[in-house]
Amino acid sequence: MNVLLSPQPPLFPHQHETARLSPRRSQSPYSMSSRKRKAEEDADEMSVSPHNSPAISSRHLARPSKKVRAANDLAGRPLSLPRLLETLDNTQLRAVLQTICERHADIGQEVVNGAPRPSVASALQLLGEYQDRLRAAVPYGQSSSDYTYYRVKQPLIALIDAVSDFTPQYLPPTENQTNVSLQYLDGATKLIHGLPDWESQSYRYHKENSYDEISRAWALVITEAAKRGGGFALHTGGWDQILAKHHQQSGGKLEAAMNAMTNAGWANSNQNSSTGGLSEQNSILNQLMNGTYGSPVRVGPW
Numbered sequence: 001m002n003v004l005l006s007p008q009p010p011l012f013p014h015q016h017e018t019a020r021l022s023p024r025r026s027q028s029p030y031s032m033s034s035r036k037r038k039a040e041e042d043a044d045e046m047s048v049s050p051h052n053s054p055a056i057s058s059r060h061l062a063r064p065s066k067k068v069r070a071a072n073d074l075a076g077r078p079l080s081l082p083r084l085l086e087t088l089d090n091t092q093l094r095a096v097l098q099t100i101c102e103r104h105a106d107i108g109q110e111v112v113n114g115a116p117r118p119s120v121a122s123a124l125q126l127l128g129e130y131q132d133r134l135r136a137a138v139p140y141g142q143s144s145s146d147y148t149y150y151r152v153k154q155p156l157i158a159l160i161d162a163v164s165d166f167t168p169q170y171l172p173p174t175e176n177q178t179n180v181s182l183q184y185l186d187g188a189t190k191l192i193h194g195l196p197d198w199e200s201q202s203y204r205y206h207k208e209n210s211y212d213e214i215s216r217a218w219a220l221v222i223t224e225a226a227k228r229g230g231g232f233a234l235h236t237g238g239w240d241q242i243l244a245k246h247h248q249q250s251g252g253k254l255e256a257a258m259n260a261m262t263n264a265g266w267a268n269s270n271q272n273s274s275t276g277g278l279s280e281q282n283s284i285l286n287q288l289m290n291g292t293y294g295s296p297v298r299v300g301p302w
Contacts, residue, residue, distance in 0.1 A: 047049070097111070110286050117169070120170065120180060120187070123166050123170075124187040125190075126160055126166075127187075130155065130190075131159055134152055134156055137151055137155045138151070139151050139152075145199055146203075148196075149198065149200075156195070156196070157206070160206055163192070164210075167217050172220065172221065178225040179237060180223060181221040182239050185214065186213055189246045192250075193246075193250065195207040208253065214254070215253065215256040218254045218257030219257045222243075222260040224235060227258075234261070241262055271276050
């Protein structure tokens with residue numbers, strides 16, 4: 001009996017090999033070759049690409065180190081002075097500065113000496129803001145004088161006090177330029193014209209006192225200007241006519257200012273002639289208008 005033996009001995013699983021629970025997946029030689037070619041292509045691309053070269057991949061990018069705060073830096077603390085000043089508006093800054101100046105007189109004097117002088121435009125703009133508050137306080141509709149007065153009393157007094165405080169700043173000898181003084185007085189007088197007119201005499205005294213004060217301010221500036229060049233700047237700027245209009249609009253309450261203008265030689269010449277002053281033909285104003293100022297005086301019977 002012939003026995004056919006297999007050229008290769010049968011394979012038996014090793015006794016120590018663990019039995020597999022699932023059969024192995026058969027891998028096609030085509031998939032293996034494609035995967036191999038893919039891996040080889042990737043390797044070629046990595047070797048060619050400069051970004052994947054060993055020299056560059058071995059470098060380490062330096063990252064900024066995080067700033068680690070100490071534990072005590074996280075505790076609450078007040079703002080620094082520059083940051084605190086950034087949070088304050090103009091009103092709050094003025095209040096803080098005023099409080100410091102009141103507590104320390106030397107600091108207040110340094111602020112007064114170091115601060116620039118306010119211009120006429122800036123002063124009138126600020127006074128205009130006071131006037132806007134006054135107008136905003138007027139009640140709507142018909143209301144009694146007493147009710148209206150007590151509604152506007154606070155902004156009314158604030159405006160009057162502001163005009164009284166700013167006026168000396170633009171008077172001689174603090175202000176030596178006549179045009180600057182007259183420009184301020186012109187704007188301040190317009191504000192006084194806008195003050196409310198009350199039926200009761202007890203309420204009208206605010207406006208009347210303001211007219212009296214501004215009239216004396218006009219008189220001071222005109223008198224000082226008349227001492228320099230005969231008051232020529234008063235007429236060249238048309239201030240005599242401007243003052244006359246203010247006097248008319250105030251109801252004749254700028255009498256002191258008009259008297260100063262008359263004494264300066266720039267008022268109506270008819271009034272001067274009636275009071276024994278210069279006649280119209282001999283007034284300086286008339287001579288300047290006729291071109292005869294400084295002409296030789298005739299002597300003799302000719």
